[in-house]
């Protein structure tokens with residue numbers, strides 16, 4: 001039985017004031033979330049603020065990216081140790097915005113997954129196809145390439161500590177959600193890919209859906225057999241909406 005996981009990806013949306021309102025709001029309603037593990041992934045300047053607000057609560061903290069190096073001359077970057085220094089245990093890796101806007105290749109993403117694991121952070125490892133890749137019938141080929149790059153780097157055993165997030169790029173921030181059937185089909189395919197390497201690990205690896213998940217569609221998506229929760233962008237910025245998704249699990 002896989003636990004439902006709901007993770008908020010705030011992206012580059014925050015101020016001290018909005019973070020305070022959002023986290024206080026989430027904490028007020030969190031006791032009504034019975035099943036889901038809840039994570040918020042903040043921009044680095046706000047990790048400390050969320051850590052302080054969420055101390056002794058069931059709210060878990062994550063970062064949005066990491067550098068593979070431990071320290072040194074990497075201006076503007078953030079290391080796994082820095083992330084952990086603020087009580088965060090999770091880090092988003094390979095988000096489609098990192099892949100498309102900052103040139104992160106499968107190889108770079110695989111190295112980041114490895115760096116997270118080597119430093120006891122749980123990566124939220126993102127995969128997903130572009131619209132033209134779906135339309136040309138290449139969804140399965142794309143997610144196979146993305147998953148296999150990470151298996152080749154860290155091995156299948158490492159998936160005991162990896163959360164996969166399937167995010168069709170055409171559904172991210174567009175208001176167009178994959179239908180439950182489209183999402184379930186791809187999730188089942190991803191699980192079958194993992195099962196080719198290890199059947200037990202395939203059954204225990206959480207695979208979250210991301211892409212315009214909201215309070216209106218979360219329940220139906222999370223009810224699908226192979227969808228174990230969500231990675232939520234826009235709808236994670238309002239406590240009420242985010243909590244309602246958390247309760248859908």
Ligand code: PGA
Pocket residue numbers: 009167171172173174175210211212213231232233234235
């Ligand atoms: P969205 O973003 O929920 O706003 O579509 C999801 C994500 O990018 O992780």
